[in-house]
Amino acid sequence: IWLTSIRPLSLAGHVGFDSLPDQLVNKSICQGFCFNILCIGETGIGKSTLMDTLFNTNFENFESSHFEPQVKLRAQTYDLQESNVRLRLTVVNTVGFGDQMNKQESYQPVVDYIDRQFESYLQEELKIKRSLHNYHDSRVHACLYFISPSGHSLKSLDLVTMKKLDSKVNIIPVIAKADTISKSELHKFKIKIMSELVSNGVQIYQFPLDDETVAKVNTTMNGHLPFAVVGSTEEVSVGNKMVKARQYPWGVVQVENESHCDFVKLREMLICVNMEDLREQTHTRHYELYRRCKLEEMGFKDTGPECKPVSLQQTYEAKRQEFLVELQKREDEMRQMFVQRVKEKESELKEAERELQSRFEQLKRLHADEKSALEEKKRLLDDDQSSFGKRRAAAQLLQAQSLTANGKKDKDRKK
Amino acid sequence: MITAAHANNPNPYIQGTDLFGYVGIEAVLDQMRRKTIKAGLEFNIMVVGQSGLGKSTLVNTLFKSKVSRKSCTPNYEEKISKTVKLHSVSHVIEEKGVKMKLTVIDTPGFGDQINNDNCWDPIVKHINEQYEKYLREEININRKRRIPDSRVHCCIYFLPATGHRLRPIDVEFMKRLGKIVSIVPVIAKADTLTIEERHEFKERIREDLTVNGIDVYPQREYDEDPEERVLNDRIRESLPFAVVGTDKEHQVNGNKVLGRKTKWGIIEVENVAHCEFANLRDLLIRSHLQDLKDVTHDVHYETYRVRRLNESNVDFSDLSRSARPLENGCADKCESDSHL
Numbered sequence: 203i204w205l206t207s208i209r210p211l212s213l214a215g216h217v218g219f220d221s222l223p224d225q226l227v228n229k230s231i232c233q234g235f236c237f238n239i240l241c242i243g244e245t246g247i248g249k250s251t252l253m254d255t256l257f258n259t260n261f262e263n264f265e266s267s268h269f270e271p272q273v274k275l276r277a278q279t280y281d282l283q284e285s286n287v288r289l290r291l292t293v294v295n296t297v298g299f300g301d302q303m304n305k306q307e308s309y310q311p312v313v314d315y316i317d318r319q320f321e322s323y324l325q326e327e328l329k330i331k332r333s334l335h336n337y338h339d340s341r342v343h344a345c346l347y348f349i350s351p352s353g354h355s356l357k358s359l360d361l362v363t364m365k366k367l368d369s370k371v372n373i374i375p376v377i378a379k380a381d382t383i384s385k386s387e388l389h390k391f392k393i394k395i396m397s398e399l400v401s402n403g404v405q406i407y408q409f410p411l412d413d414e415t416v417a418k419v420n421t422t423m424n425g426h427l428p429f430a431v432v433g434s435t436e437e438v439s440v441g442n443k444m445v446k447a448r449q450y451p452w453g454v455v456q457v458e459n460e461s462h463c464d465f466v467k468l469r470e471m472l473i474c475v476n477m478e479d480l481r482e483q484t485h486t487r488h489y490e491l492y493r494r495c496k497l498e499e500m501g502f503k504d505t506g507p508e509c510k511p512v513s514l515q516q517t518y519e520a521k522r523q524e525f526l527v528e529l530q531k532r533e534d535e536m537r538q539m540f541v542q543r544v545k546e547k548e549s550e551l552k553e554a555e556r557e558l559q560s561r562f563e564q565l566k567r568l569h570a571d572e573k574s575a576l577e578e579k580k581r582l583l584d585d586d587q588s589s590f591g592k593r594r595a596a597a598q599l600l601q602a603q604s605l606t607a608n609g610k611k612d613k614d615r616k617k
Numbered sequence: 618m619i620t621a622a623h624a625n626n627p628n629p630y631i632q633g634t635d636l637f638g639y640v641g642i643e644a645v646l647d648q649m650r651r652k653t654i655k656a657g658l659e660f661n662i663m664v665v666g667q668s669g670l671g672k673s674t675l676v677n678t679l680f681k682s683k684v685s686r687k688s689c690t691p692n693y694e695e696k697i698s699k700t701v702k703l704h705s706v707s708h709v710i711e712e713k714g715v716k717m718k719l720t721v722i723d724t725p726g727f728g729d730q731i732n733n734d735n736c737w738d739p740i741v742k743h744i745n746e747q748y749e750k751y752l753r754e755e756i757n758i759n760r761k762r763r764i765p766d767s768r769v770h771c772c773i774y775f776l777p778a779t780g781h782r783l784r785p786i787d788v789e790f791m792k793r794l795g796k797i798v799s800i801v802p803v804i805a806k807a808d809t810l811t812i813e814e815r816h817e818f819k820e821r822i823r824e825d826l827t828v829n830g831i832d833v834y835p836q837r838e839y840d841e842d843p844e845e846r847v848l849n850d851r852i853r854e855s856l857p858f859a860v861v862g863t864d865k866e867h868q869v870n871g872n873k874v875l876g877r878k879t880k881w882g883i884i885e886v887e888n889v890a891h892c893e894f895a896n897l898r899d900l901l902i903r904s905h906l907q908d909l910k911d912v913t914h915d916v917h918y919e920t921y922r923v924r925r926l927n928e929s930n931v932d933f934s935d936l937s938r939s940a941r942p943l944e945n946g947c948a949d950k951c952e953s954d955s956h957l
Contacts, residue, residue: 210709214681214864218903219660220713223653225907227646232842235645258640284642330926335915413651474641478648486762497758 234288236339237477238319240275240371241293242312242363243348244300247378252346252433253293255446255457256469257282260435261293270298273311292340300359309363316342316370320492327493341489343480344407344472345371348378349428353387355394364404370488372407372480374472375399380430380463381448381455388430395428409471410479423471429464432457657716659766660906661747663798664721665740665790666775667728670805675773675862676721678875678886679898683864684708684721701726701739722769728786737790744769744798748921768918770909771834771901772798775805776857780818783825791831797921799834799912801901802826807859807892808877808884815859822857833857835905839912852900858893861886 241249245268254260261280277294294315299308319341326332347364349356364373375395377383383391399406406427409420434457438447446457457465472480664672677683684706707720722743727736747768754764772794776787783791791800802822804810810818826833833856840846867876867883875886886894901909 210711211682211684213710213712217679217681217710217712218898219658219710219717219906220715221903222658222715222717222906223650225904226653227650229907229911230649231646235642256640282640282642284640287643287646289642289645330923332919335911413655415651469641474644475648477642477645478652482652490760493760494758 231286231288233335234290235477236290236292237481238292238294238340238342238344240296240312240316240342240345241348242296242299242345242367243378244350245270245298247348247350248433249295249346249348249378251435252348252376252378252431254435255433255465256472257291266297268298268301270301272302273297273299273308275311275315290338294342305359308359309366312363313366313370316367317492320370320489321496323489324493324496341484342371343477343484345373347373347375349375349395351377351379351382351391351430353383353391355391356398361398361402361404364399364406365402368405369491372483372488373404374407374468375428376468377428377430379432381432383430392426392428392430407480407483409476416475419475420471423467426464426467429468429471431465431468432463433465654714656763657718658910659718659720660910661720661722661767661769661771662901663724663740663744663769663772664775665724665727665772666805667777668725670775670777671862672723672773672775672805674864675775675803675805675860675894677864678862678894679901680710680719682708682710684710684719701736703739703743720767733786736786737793741793741797744794745921748797748918749925751918752922752925766910768913769798770913772800774800774802776802776822778804778806778809778818778859780810780814782821783829788825788829788831791826791833792829795832797917799836799909799917800831801834801897802857803897804857804859806861808861808879810859819855819857819859834909834912836912839916855893855896858897858900860894860897861892862894 239253241253243249245266250261259280259282261278274297275294276297277292279290279292282289282291296312302308323337323339323341326334326337345367347360347367349360364375367373377388377391377395380388409416409424411417411420432448432455434446434448434455436446436448437444438449438454438456439445440447440454440456445459448455448457456462460466662676664676666672701724703722703724705720705722707718709716709718711717724740727740730736751764751766751768754761774787774791774794776783791802794800804815804818804822807815832838835849835852837849837853840849861877861884863875863877863886865875865877866873867878868874869876869883869885874883874888876883877886885891889895
């Protein structure tokens with residue numbers, strides 16, 4: 203094969219491949235899109251309400267109790283449609299986050315969930331017969347981290363959790379229930395949060411600046427992070443319109459009013475401008491990192507010990523040999539254990555047999571003793587009997603003699 | 618308000634919900650469009666046929682520029698080569714902001730020898746080599762962000778306009794290659810056939826294709842929904858396209874058209890009453906470009922991958938099992954036995 207160097211050519215007329223993006227878009231419209239959001243935040247901080255407000259609908263929600271023993275995650279999938287775009291949205295909420303007394307392990311279920319989704323994608327990708335284009339992508343594309351509006355700084359739980367997640371998912375921090383903070387406090391709060399994130403090395407999601415069409419708006423938005431949001435599905439009439447708002451005795455906080463809160467900015471950034479980029483980053487950065495780590499952990503490398511490229515096949519063959527050897531070892535071990543057990547059982551049985559034998563002997567001896575004792579008695583009895591018999595015989599003889607003597611005497615007298 | 622889309626969904630947890638107002642989900646279409654334009658695309662097309670059938674001219678006409686090897690090689694000679702060689706030429710063309718890296722793979726020498734046994738071997742080898750290259754990149758630990766795609770997306774097979782039927786070489790080639798790449802057969806130099814001859818020729822070719830079990834693009838089994846089936850059925854009924862290619866322009870009724878001038882008239886290439894070039898162009902570029910790439914990636918590449926992984930016994934799903942400690946020695950042993 204010989205190739206010429208790639209050079210740009212000019213076209214003499216309309217060819218028509220500029221319709222390719224449209225072809226691609228049409229295909230995606232037929233297939234539908236997938237988007238998965240993970241919401242992390244304390245119980246009652248407004249995660250479900252914000253999701254309802256963002257997607258302008260009423261997801262099935264129920265209040266969670268504050269007494270969960272461990273952090274759990276609840277995922278719900280919905281099919282939404284706007285004009286001709288079908289979106290399969292999965293919303294994953296943490297349940298019981300921040301409620302436990304000991305929060306050291308709180309981040310673990312979240313990390314496990316994210317890893318599980320990566321793992322099942324990796325498994326599908328590594329299968330021989332796979333169907334990736336039909337695969338329901340459940341990997342988390344965006345993680346909204348809800349910060350409590352304390353007005354001071356981040357909690358250590360927040361920092362620890364975000365640090366654990368920043369290399370696994372696109373984190374977008376939001377300040378929840380922002381209507382409890384005044385504007386000036388909010389400004390200071392945001393600065394404090396961002397500086398804490400930077401000083402702790404937490405990498406949050408930055409809106410991409412490489413596409414000129416959106417670079418400008420993304421740069422501005424990057425400067426407004428974290429977004430201070432207020433969520434509400436109730437409508438209040440303001441002026442002559444019905445708007446989504448929260449009504450207080452002292453006023454009405456309008457959700458979609460940009461001077462009241464950053465909700466509109468969040469919606470813009472999350473959905474209208476960067477949804478595709480979030481999905482792309484998840485696939486090309488976070489998933490690839492997971493895949494690389496997982497495969498390296500299993501012992502696969504791209505280059506061998508002399509830095510020569512090792513094909514996956516060779517490594518796999520080596521691994522397989524290892525595996526078989528280990529299997530063999532296990533088998534031997536089990537066999538040995540079995541033999542050992544048999545020996546033990548045998549000796550146990552022998553021991554029991556011996557014991558039984560000795561008991562038998564003992565009994566036998568006992569019997570023999572008794573028997574001889576009885577025989578002795580019998581002999582004595584016999585002796586007694588025989589001596590008695592002799593005495594009787596002697597007595598009888600004496601009696602008979604005396605009788606005959608008496609008879610003779612009588613006879614003599616009569617004459 | 619939750620609509621009852623349950624009935625259509627086999628999954629119990631997925632519900633359809635109504636949106637109460639504007640959310641902005643449809644903006645994702647624009648985002649996708651922008652990203653595609655920015656990333657650009659790669660398209661690899663292979664032309665196969667005997668010399669003199671007008672392959673280079675047709676490709677030049679399709680892409681309205683001098684993309685074929687003939688036009689690019691400095692010392693091009695019309696020599697018939699002794700073996701089938703493959704020549705690949707790449708260009709970057711741009712239209713309305715969309716950049717395309719087009720690679721045209723030419724196969725000089727195909728079908729030109731006296732003994733054409735196994736003349737498809739170098740071609741099959743080349744196609745499989747591209748799949749292999751992609752597979753190697755894909756299974757790397759450290760993967761590139763975008764794997765360079767040199768796989769052949771479409772193979773245009775040129776049938777000479779004999780007017781009779783498919784020849785043995787045509788049948789053999791299409792049978793073998795139809796399994797690994799999307800073939801689009803075309804009748805070359807179709808200006809030698811009248812319309813009736815053309816119809817009969819096409820019918821006979823379609824018959825031959827069915828009889829020999831040859832599946833050409835668009836394949837029936839990959840139609841995803843009834844709409845697509847209707848569309849593709851219409852295309853299948855008019856296959857193979859009878860094409861004429863040229864890069865010369867002539868004046869017809871005051872317009873400049875691409876055409877071949879002969880003593881008995883001007884054959885307008887882009888006129889659908891004259892030849893089916895426009896249909897071919899629309900199929901390949903304007904409507905099914907993405908689909909060709911998708912079928913190559915989702916079907917042909919996957920088939921290759923399955924075969925390749927099976928024959929070297931590299932079962933990746935075993936990878937994870939070997940990393941976890943054996944809980945039940947006997948069960949795993951049984952599994953590994955069946956694997957061996």
